[in-house]
Amino acid sequence: MHDARYIGSEGYTQNCVISEEQKVVSGEGHTLFTRTVARRNMKLWPQNPPTFTDALDQYTEEIQRVANIAFESIGKSLKLDKLSDNFKDCQQSIRINYYPPCPHASNVVRLAPHTDSVGLTVLLQVNEVDGLQFKKNGVWLPINPPPGALIVNCGDIIEIMSNGKYKSLEHRAVVNSEQERFSIGTFHGPSVEAHFLQRHLGKVNQFTIRLLASRIIIGWCLLI
Numbered sequence: 001m002h003d004a005r006y007i008g009s010e011g012y013t014q015n016c017v018i019s020e021e022q023k024v025v026s027g028e029g030h031t032l033f034t035r036t037v038a039r040r041n042m043k044l045w046p047q048n049p050p051t052f053t054d055a056l057d058q059y060t061e062e063i064q065r066v067a068n069i070a071f072e073s074i075g076k077s078l079k080l081d082k083l084s085d086n087f088k089d090c091q092q093s094i095r096i097n098y099y100p101p102c103p104h105a106s107n108v109v110r111l112a113p114h115t116d117s118v119g120l121t122v123l124l125q126v127n128e129v130d131g132l133q134f135k136k137n138g139v140w141l142p143i144n145p146p147p148g149a150l151i152v153n154c155g156d157i158i159e160i161m162s163n164g165k166y167k168s169l170e171h172r173a174v175v176n177s178e179q180e181r182f183s184i185g186t187f188h189g190p191s192v193e194a195h196f197l198q199r200h201l202g203k204v205n206q207f208t209i210r211l212l213a214s215r216i217i218i219g220w221c222l223l224i
């Protein structure tokens, strides 16, 4: 039987150099499933500092509140009142990203261009060092959030559900030559019981699906 706790990958990851020709992709991250609580694998949750578990529990609960407000607003704007139902008891995970400073800035992209495959991402740039960029009309635009601001980013699932009205924008993180950078992405996917694909697929533009599939393949090729 399929066990929903083990969808996706979890734990520590480090991006590495693949070849001389390819740009060095450097940075590290730790991914944890945070909700539903049954999906947590506590072996991967750091024990030090001892306040980590409680702090992360509270942080992700508050972030989920923000995501729920955004899901409801998106649903209302699309006249899909039940859209947010698909994200009740949603599958939530976090990725804590660390990007060390790098003097060879021109050769390094910290996090390769990608779209998030979830419904919504809520990103906190922890130490106020900028680096996130979104691609709009073929141009990379830097995001300079005010201190403490949360960046809410639509993922592929919302692009599919909205039939392309809300875009899952390609984004990346670039280097800072002098300062280290921390960010925490909190990802919200549909609840395990959600049946939105069955309900909405008939209405979804096939072009949107092909576009997203090609993006996933391109993103995958960039990583291998």
Ligand SMILES: O=C(O)CCC(=O)C(=O)O
Pocket (backbone or CB within 6 Å): 095, 097, 111, 116, 123, 131, 132, 171, 172, 173, 182, 183, 185
């Ligand atoms: O570090 C950032 O600003 C972006 C992180 C990100 O896009 C991700 O973890 O999916």
Ligand SMILES: [Fe+2]
Pocket (backbone or CB within 6 Å): 114, 115, 116, 121, 171, 185
């Ligand atoms: Fe992302």
